[in-house]
Amino acid sequence: MFITRLRPSLTSKQIDNDNRILIKVFTLIVLCITFSQCLPITSRRTRNVQSxxxxxxxxxxxxxxxxxxxxxxxxxxxxxxxxxxxxxxxxxxxxxxxxxxxxxxxxxxxxxxxxxxxxxxxxxRRKRYALQGSKWRRTDLTYRISQYPTKFQNKKAEIDKEIAKAFKHWSEVTPLSFEAKKEGRVHIDIRFVSAEHGDGDPFDGPGNTLAHAYFPQYGGDAHFDNEEYWTISSYAGTNVFQVAAHELGHSLGLGHSSVRDSLMAPFYQKYKPKFKLHQDDILAIQALYGVRHTASDPADKPEKPKPLDPDPSADGPDLCQDSSIDAVTRISDGTTFVFKGNHYWKVETNGLADGYPRKISSDWDGLPGNLDAVLTWADGKTFFFKGDKYWRFKNMRMDKGYPKPISTGFAGIPDKIDAAFVWSGNGKSYFFKGNEYWRFDSKNDPPVSKQYPKPIKNWNGLPNNIDGAFKWENGMSYFFKGSQYFRFNDVDFEVDTKAKPPFPRQTAQWWFDCQAASRKHKRKDLRTRSGSLVKDDSHSVFVGNGDSNDMDYMADSQRPTTAAPMDAHILRVDKDDKEWRMHGRPDRDEAAAFESGTTSLSSFSCKTNPILMLSFLLISIFKHVFYGSASGDRL
Incomplete structure (x- = not known):
């Protein structure tokens, strides 16, 4: 249209050709501008939001x-x-x-x-807290402040004290303990750095982003913007302790909370001289690690399961041939058990434990087989359901006076249920049967509201007639039916169909570590940032393709190593620590985390670049005005 007015004597074909040339020239100019914005970044500043x-x-x-x-x-x-x-x-x-x-x-x-x-x-809905989905497998953690804020170079002891105080607030309400180390390997590295500092997420100077931290599965390190005006016990500036306590919450596995007054709310809160953890923060961290027990409450300490003698007569069904189960639960000491028929199995992070299956009657005295459901509460009590009765255990010991009728202990819950579990979203117990579910809250009278039962379809993506449900150690909810299982996203409130591979997945492969006959692997060469490895600059890393449980990362073809992705392009590897070995468990989508792993690790970054967005937008508009309209008339 614009070209036609300027040169009315041109033919349609000539206009078309001229337009094509203009598009190419314009595109070239825009791309030059765009890529000039994508040169290696030495410092990036976040502009204030104004539009x-x-x-x-x-x-x-x-x-x-x-x-x-x-x-x-x-x-x-x-x-x-x-x-x-x-x-x-x-x-x-x-x-x-x-x-x-x-x-x-x-x-x-x-x-x-x-x-x-x-x-x-x-x-x-107003959700209380968010569990990121990973946790430390041990309770005794170490840390080091490897870089101090410039302002406190001559007062490092003051920073040491503030960081220790931040850790103490988390250890006071959990079984966790933290030790500062001056040398050697540590679990959590703390640094005060500026601008681009090697993790692909540069700081922006004073204000805006104060700090960031990585969740346990990504290494747990915490970085603070050195250019902030850090202060101690002062209403001026940014308080070191409060920001550190927040970031260390991430290092322990907590996400952000929508409760505005909680420590884990994303926005900085002014200095509080008498700071205390919000109840929301306490519930969140205890959902991951449990409560802290002292010598004054020995009765509340988790009892150790009695030693199990060999059970040579326990030849049971093969879960690799038929992976359907009757029930599943995670008891108070952190052990996960699945039940089927007259047998049970212990499930570990890398599959079924050795020495199983075992007969239920051999170890769970008085408990029948062919269970309907199992439910474990936060106080350590485990409830087994079958028909119209239920049994109560503490770990593997039955309490006196059981079994009892479901109608007396769980009024409002029907007999012959399919599954039961405690949902991390609100701490309430949920019971499932057929195409319906009930919510049970022992603190209410009646414990089951008249609004129930409700249809299972409210749990977006879950099927009817499920076999089992439980909350695993990562705080996520898992549901089992037949040979498959579903991971439920408690934030989006739907089954994780966008995961790679999507859910549902095969229980035998992902939970029981059954070897698939057609197992294949694909190799990716993931370049790592210099200095991240114990030796060398990069290694070939083998990553499963999502159809098996064999997704351990290897720094070479011989032995497992620590491999924690710092982001989609960075891999930190420790060849000496087998305990930190990452497994292809249902909560870790390793293949997805490294799907762009061959990308260079320089600071060449254009994502969320406003110039890049504007460039593509201008190209699109230009094509539409100068070429697309004429083409549209012909189509």
């Missing part, structure tokens, strides 16, 4: 919108929904409009970790 474009970049960065869609046009509804979700999470009035109070909150100092919120209708 919808800035808000969209903010929402992408912190998990409210899909970053992979940065170069595409985003619908107004998608953007509005993301704004609403941010406003909900921040405790603001949910308008879906970028108003002044929303802009102020987006420009507030905060943690650099994503908020990891969901976008479904059910996710809009």
């Amino acid at each position: 919808d474009v800035g808000a969209m970049l903010y929402l992408q960065k912190f998990g409210y919108m899909n970053e992979s869609a940065a170069a595409n046009l985003v619908s107004e509804q998608t953007y509005s929904d993301a704004v609403i979700e941010f406003q909900r999470f921040a405790g603001l009035n949910q308008t879906g409009i970028l108003n002044d109070e929303t802009i102020v909150m987006m420009n507030s100092p905060r943690c650099g970790n994503k908020d990891k919120v969901g976008h479904s209708e059910d996710a809009k």
